[in-house]
Amino acid sequence: xxxxxAVLKRDLVLALRRKNEVITSVFFFxxxxxxxxxxxxxxxxxxxxxxxxILWVGALxxxxxxxxxxxxxDHADGTLEQMALSPNSLxxxxxAKILAHWLLSGLPLVLLAPVIGLQFDLSANALWIxxxxxxxxTPVLSLIGAIGAALTLGVRGGDVLLTLYKLTA
Amino acid sequence: xxxxxxxxxxxxxxxLFSGVSFTxxxxxxxxxxxxxxxxxxxxxxxxxxxxxxxxxxxLWKGQTTTKTPEVFRADLAYLGHQLALKQDLSPLENxxxxxxxxxxxxxxxxxxxxxxxxxxxxxxxxxxxxLSQGQQRRTALSRLxxxxxxxxxxxxxxxxxDAAAQNALAGMINAHLSRQGMVLLTSHQxxxxxxPGRSYKLTA
Numbered sequence: 246x247x248x249x250x251a252v253l254k255r256d257l258v259l260a261l262r263r264k265n266e267v268i269t270s271v272f273f274f275x276x277x278x279x280x281x282x283x284x285x286x287x288x289x290x291x292x293x294x295x296x297x298x299i300l301w302v303g304a305l306x307x308x309x310x311x312x313x314x315x316x317x318x319d320h321a322d323g324t325l326e327q328m329a330l331s332p333n334s335l336x337x338x339x340x341a342k343i344l345a346h347w348l349l350s351g352l353p354l355v356l357l358a359p360v361i362g363l364q365f366d367l368s369a370n371a372l373w374i375x376x377x378x379x380x381x382x383t384p385v386l387s388l389i390g391a392i393g394a395a396l397t398l399g400v401r402g403g404d405v406l407l408t409l410y411k412l413t414a
Numbered sequence: 415x416x417x418x419x420x421x422x423x424x425x426x427x428x429x430l431f432s433g434v435s436f437t438x439x440x441x442x443x444x445x446x447x448x449x450x451x452x453x454x455x456x457x458x459x460x461x462x463x464x465x466x467x468x469x470x471x472x473l474w475k476g477q478t479t480t481k482t483p484e485v486f487r488a489d490l491a492y493l494g495h496q497l498a499l500k501q502d503l504s505p506l507e508n509x510x511x512x513x514x515x516x517x518x519x520x521x522x523x524x525x526x527x528x529x530x531x532x533x534x535x536x537x538x539x540x541x542x543x544x545l546s547q548g549q550q551r552r553t554a555l556s557r558l559x560x561x562x563x564x565x566x567x568x569x570x571x572x573x574x575x576d577a578a579a580q581n582a583l584a585g586m587i588n589a590h591l592s593r594q595g596m597v598l599l600t601s602h603q604x605x606x607x608x609x610p611g612r613s614y615k616l617t618a
Contacts, residue, residue, distance in 0.1 A: 327498040333516075334484075
């Protein structure tokens with residue numbers, strides 16, 4: 246098994262053993278997206294207008310929830326050190342971690358988006374565009390977020406910095 | 415051959431050590447001694463490349479380690495204070511993932527044999543978090559059994575081990591030395607290893 250596959254598999258197995266962490270960010274996305282139609286009321290035109298925006302903001306916040314954990318556990322238990330000392334390129338190993346992060350926190354949102362979009366009375370066409378844009382956008386959120394997660398690693402109050410960085414990036 | 419010449423390191427305003435030079439030849443061991451806080455762990459991390467070098471030079475087989483880090487890392491096994499074990503994975507899963515990340519294939523059979531050698535038989539499938547401190551250290555040390563690295567850098571490897579495990583570890587180190595491997599370690603306990611070796615006293 247290549248080092249890339251090994252890191253990816255390890256992160257996925259670990260996430261499956263700690264399901265609550267994955268479920269938290271997905272649940273957060275669903276709750277945020279479901280509260281808006283309830284709050285705004287049955288104004289179909291308004292909902293249709295704000296729907297995609299709200300889903301995007303929800304996706305951004307949900308991916309940020311799990312970002313802090315991308316490297317934190319590996320940093321704390323010394324796994325990151327061992328990865329840095331691996332003869333394999335660190336970029337490849339980190340790419341595997343980013344892919345794992347996307348599979349766990351980005352992909353579920355992409356799959357849920359069409360269902361949640363129905364609450365905003367989006368047309369079939371708009372749903373397609375929304376889902377595709379999230380499919381392109383959520384990996385970018387993971388990639389940009391990884392830079393922030395790496396920069397704020399080991400910094401006290403790093404979560405606040407990470408939020409600021411991610412929102413401005 | 416590992417050659418360190420004139421290494422020095424500062425942490426903030428404080429100079430930890432300076433002018434550290436030594437050579438480690440094939441089949442030799444070096445026991446790094448010194449009081450708490452004198453910078454033993456930092457020196458080991460510096461040698462591995464986990465801390466960037468400020469002054470001095472580290473040569474591995476005549477090459478600067480920072481210039482060709484992947485060549486050096488392929489020859490290096492490092493065990494620090496942090497054991498790099500995933501608490502939710504079993505010892506078996508940890509070992510196999512570690513091996514794959516350092517670019518080797520480790521079969522289930524070999525991994526089980528290594529764990530059995532470290533006295534972890536029938537613990538192979540338990541999550542690491544339910545193991546005792548000593549058993550976790552044994553798990554981390556069993557990586558060395560199938561390691562192909564020529565240079566072992568071990569930070570306090572004898573800590574939290576019972577007499578049997580200490581003997582097993584000393585046996586592993588001796589076997590490694592007899593294969594012309596090199597071992598650099600810190601320990602507050604007296605170290606008795608086979609083969610040529612010496613102590614290096616680190617002072618501020």
